[in-house]
Amino acid sequence: METRSLRTAVVGAGPAGLAAALRLHAAGASVTVHDAAGAVGGRTRSDLVDGWRIDPAVQLYGSAYATVRGLLRAAGAEPLLVRSPGRDALWRKGRAHEVVYGSPTSMLASGALPLALKLKMGAKYLPFLQRHGSGLDLGSLEQAAAAGLDGESIAAWGRRELGQDFVDLLAAPLLSTLYGMRPDEASSGFYHALAKQGLNLEVLALRGGADGLCRSAADALTAGGASLRLSTPVASVEAADGGVRLSGDGWSEDFDGAVVATPAAAAARFAKFLTPDAEKALAAVRMRPAASLALLLDRPVGVGWFGLSFAAGEGGSVAAVCVEENKVAGLVPPGKGLAVVFAGPHAAQRLQGASADDAAALLMPDVARVLPSLPRTVLATRLYTWEEGWTLFGPGDLGRLPMLRRHAWESSPRAVLAGDWLYAPTVEGAATAGLAAADRLLARLR
Template identity: 35%
Template sequence: MSVSARIPDVLVIGAGVAGLACAQDLLGAGLDVRVLEASDAVGGRMRSDRVDGFVVDRGFQVFNTSYPQVRRRLSLRALRLRPFTPGFLVHTGDGGPVRLGDPTRRPRTLPGLVTGRVAGARDLVALGLLSARDMLAPVRLVKRPEDRTTRTELAAAGFSDDFVERFLRPFLSGVFLEDDLETSSRFFHLVWRSMLRGTLCLPADGIGAVPDKLAADLPGGTVRLGTPVTALTDDGAVTADGTEVPARAVVVATGAGPAAGLLPGLDVPAGRTVTTYYHAAPRSPLGEPTLLVDEHRRFLNTCVLSDVVPGHAPAGTALVATSVLGAAAGGREPSLRAALSEAYGTDTAGWDLLTTRTVPDALPAMPPPWPLSRTSRVARGRHVCGDHRATGSVQGALASGARAAREVLEDLHRG
């Protein structure tokens, strides 16, 4: 017995942003589409929860306004975006935090650059040349050079080891969710370009507002929640309750692990796991919407989310999010709290641990040579999409979903 009497043209498994983008494009082409989602809401890893009056994302995430797929699919005004300060702070343990800002947007950060506290002449020149190239060159030229590790690329660009270790490595570790700068240099340049050309923000309702908006644009009844798929069949898929759902084509739009389970033999990358600790504080320890990283890399990054979006915390409180590599471990929070006390220059004894969020496979590992996009085709009538098929970003996930839709349409047309 099927979910409904009507047999859809395409069945999309997973209502993360890749699956929603795929469904959007297929529907726009006039196909009948059904999206099956195992959990109780859309979004996949992009979810927001309410915890004791606080808005808690499932892992610290930011929203970049420059992504082409974002601009194509979403109304930025409707998301009510709140920006982060351009640049970031680095806790060095040597005279307070050091700011690496963007002087083209915040001219008052220029004196800190030219006085030598942040960088010497060599590193300033390297930073200026790399940034100008990534920001202004056509994207095809940004993608063209040989792919190598980000660490190798930074050395070749002329950065000193000291500048990389003090500033770039702590910051990029939080972007890539790895500590050795072994990520593809092509992906690094695309990320750097996107940050220079766009604004890092948070939606007023949390990062979950992004997939919510995508889902809201689909016709009613397209997405069916609480419907895990356990297996694919020659004619479609089978859900956990034994229901057979036939379709002309199936797109698996889950994370890498579940995708490999549904498509045996699928080549999937290793995943990066991250844990975010959410603390409730009586007041903001920073007073500005700025990311803070640690030269000693005791944490990936920390941010007072309520300085970015005041509505993320009840009045009279502050919400601090701090991310670390790997899964949550017993006894880790006290040492993290001590590191935060040092980094923020404040007493954290009165902070309450609100909750933690561990996100397995938060990003795919992307060592070089990393293909920026891969075909969605797996077998006849079987496709797959997600950031693990492109790049570990919202842009990558959306673009992968769009590619899957194009290839499904091509195959159905030929068929």
């Protein structure tokens, strides 16, 4: 079948789905994108509220995100990507210590770490990362498993090799803030790959908010004739008459092929084409709820850092606080402030279905310990929750990624799956999965 005659559907308008849609559209296929939400972006969405542009989940992008850069370029939006100041802080023993977040070398120069740990880092951990460098690739995490780095948690590895301070002051803040994981449940190989990337990391932001990637992709698609159907939940995707049928509340439509780009648990619910082995593989993908509380303020927060994380045991119900006016210009009205408070794993679970007042009651006491004057400046609050917010990459998961991809791409000749759970729990991982899924679908349909 000629590509230009193909009618394809994409379920999900986050980075994975829109990456797949761009690839299908570039190949000449007709593309229709469905999403249950009223806006594109998924967890990269931005929310405009009375002049405040809120990024409730994804905040920053790494300079190593080559796929994300390519998608922005394809959508004509690469100029949106700018360097962020990258000044962050770790809360330890009652004060904030400035660091370049995620960078082991920056941590060596910070007062956040005790001298003994700094010496161990310089003598042992940095050489370890260099020695294993070729196997520590966030775009190919199965290599870390092949190198024998996926058999235990980073907590077990860290305590044995570098001591408890490594776990509490390095692994715990990074994992809880950016990936919703505790050190005892995160694969050591995954953490090492993050640390290796952090050695040469430049932190980037998107002008106008984190949804710039998906918003620009959606604009490029619709300008090119693709169809974008928001607020259109899909209840099932199943084989039908040599193609696939998408169905929802009172509607159904047939396509030649489809990419289902959703969290693994959602795909398992409505992808009716999955084999029993594929269903079993998806059921093993672990997800965790996420929640954040945006605080719209009558004045700037008045600190020099953008993101504050916490040493293990010091954050209470809070995983991190991000000061949006310090990320990139234009997100906050002049003279105002905006802080986004990220709930820790257990608090996020409690906040599913809660109100913004409930979230404030739970989180604000911990925020006030760090920023005592902030509660008096709050004009309004907005709560954001995701039942399937975080994808967890635990011991053994990295080695199973090739098998998981095989099930995601080979269950049906007409439908494939995509999502960050197939590569890495990052925007780059999601976009990579979307492109790979589109390529496999095109190879089958042509």
